Amino acid sequence: MTGHDGTAEITDRVREATARRTPLRIVGGDTKRFLGREVAGEALRTTGHTGIVSYDPAELVLTARGGTPLREIEAALAEHGQRLPFEPPSFGDAATVGGTVACGLAGPARAASGPLRDYVLGVRILSGDGRALRFGGEVMKNVAGYDVARTMAGAFGTLGVLLDVSLKVLPRPPAVRTLSLSFDQAGALAELERLSRTALPLTASCWTGGSLTLRFEGTERTLDEVQRRIGGTIVEDGTEFWRSVREHAHPFFAARTPLWRLHVPAAASVSTPPVEPLIEWNGLQRWYALDSTSILAIAAAAGGHATLFRCAGPAESVFTRPAEAAVRLHASLKTIFDPAGILNPGRMYPDF
């Protein structure tokens, strides 16, 4: 076990802020501050609360303190041939596991792995009024009590400071192959739909600029077979390619703002904005660099929703608002976990 247990310091800080009714802006590595609305509050740093608390490769579970750097966790897993299956983007070396879970982002593997929340087995949180609470655990199957742990994924810290998180991890595959094929947008979506109905081990896809890049994982013999069946040319540095897509280092993302993320049905034909997207997750996730809020209506018309992922200045509206009935539940949950409303107020929505 390494690191430092900063529970006491964080608790003191939260209790003091509660007493003063001072809003707190929870900060891990501060790598994803661009995502979500600006929080007016004092910084609550989690980076003094670090360390892998437990990790036994035979359990397929890793528990770490919220401020633990993501890359420390990834390194520990790699040493035992394992990984975080949802391939989270870090958007910077300082990214922490707490911030990663709070933002709920998954990388290129998402279409095959499922969302980040699927891998959350347990959490220990500090509520807005300074209660340390533990939900879930370190086992694969657990239906005791309501599943509060998974609800923390993607809550952007609005329901609690993530003190510890337990994540399910999985083995790395024996081999990986990245293939590139030429397709226009409609052709690529049709091919992805066809591939995802087969049992072929497709674990990532990216279409941009007339080129469809696919990642497959399995034994070398399986990968040879896949290549025989679908053709394409091998992308030599596949690892770097997928890193660039995951971290938005790919040329598509260069200096392009505002950047919109659309979550739409995989095969949906999105009524053509004047720019071409970068398409991931077999069509479920599409990126558009477009300076127009008309994209919100376009996403809705396609049966999905849009997020203003990056923009130049502070944005008033970032995430699509849920239906009113769900908004009322959001408010009730906020009252339960953060009665004084001091944790990241306004990060997701103006009133949340």
Next chain:
Amino acid sequence: MRPDTTLLRELLAALGPDAVLSAPESCVAFECDALTAHRRTPDLVVLPRNTAEIQAVLRIASTHGAPVVARGAGTGLSGGALPVAGGILLVLSRLNRILEVDPQRRLARVQPGVTNLAISEAAAPHGLFYAPDPSSQVACTIGGNVAENSGGVHCLKYGLTVHNLLEVRVATCDGELLTIGSPLGEAPGLSLLPLLTGSEGMLGVVVEATVRLVPLPERVELVMASFDEVARCADAVGHIVASGIVPAGLEMMDGLALRAAEAFAKCGYPQDAAAVLLCELDGLDHDVQQQLEDATGLLRRSGATTVRVATDAAERARMWSGRKAAFPAVGRLAPDYYCMDGTIPRRHLATVLGRIEAMSRVAGLPVANVFHAGDGNLHPLILFDAGRPGELERAERLGADILELCVAVGGTVTGEHGVGIEKLGPMCTQFGPAELEVFHAIKRAFDPHGRLNPGKAVPTLARCADYGAMRVHGGKLPHAHLPRF
């Protein structure tokens, strides 16, 4: 209790006479779920045919302040569908239509009373299936699966209900409709879908579910390994998982269970073994070939006395048949059995199984183990005779001791069967008052007057105080002569 006549009249007016039961001789059929030790004849049973009728029932119940207990097929193992006094039992079995199978989007939209297996059957022509497969899958319904977050034998690789659910429509306690989740996988705002999944009918009534379908595997293989020591078999489980293989299923049976299964199903289990491990591998041809070679080698190195690979689908089915029939097979060994459901970190399997054996000897009640070893999900079956005075109580006490042991090693009191009425006491061991308060607050957020399935799933703090006072370390009850509720 005689049902409130105005309530009955309003339900009859809304649903018609063939959808409302109030005569005790008709209602008695719904007195319990598969936890048969607890029974209560419901005062009123309603069998709505569509969402609008479910909403009508909830609205009527709301104006009368009557509690509502939702029920699917009644296969639950924790008493979650046990009727409550003065309440309405809302039976959803008539809503049994598959509304849509969309092979392009790999999803199915179904009504709550559709059986688990029916979804896979409807998906099969498209080369797809619905992965969670509880042992009751022929009968159990998707509404109940969502309420319990049901598992099965393929969870390690394919996940639980929560991993295979995209969207649910629920009727709230007032009969309003709420859509949670999204067919895309992620809805805007907080992730409320996991909160609803496994909430045991306490937060809302599922009126429709959209589930994910996955492609059928190209090749399936089944390996059976036998061991002359339980601990060796338990350790082999960890060796397989640590080696990088994720089996589709990894199931273990101890000597008592495997001999009962063999006598019942003639499935070819070695009679002299102390434990048997079934390891199913699936995927693409070459990948499975590699895993098969790795797994058989590993099992031999882990001390297996025999390792056999099923030669064809027929032998695979025969080898599985014993495991699948293990509960009824063990059931033949004694007049009654009591099935536990704790989950523990896999590294403690050998120790915990050893401790259970010791506890079983002290209690004087045999325990058979047949369980999802890959998930660390134990199903100790405690054998007893309810006809003998005190034996049911002894069985329940041994069960509670086993669950406390699971919590003590870092596990949980229920992996997949739910808390229901059965594990309210052991829940007090797993959660402190602060967490339980949060659960009650969540319940109030969805159901302010506590009308949906009241008294289940989350114990009151008062109950935990009683439970704590009653149970001391070592599991000895200070007032053994007092009845426990």
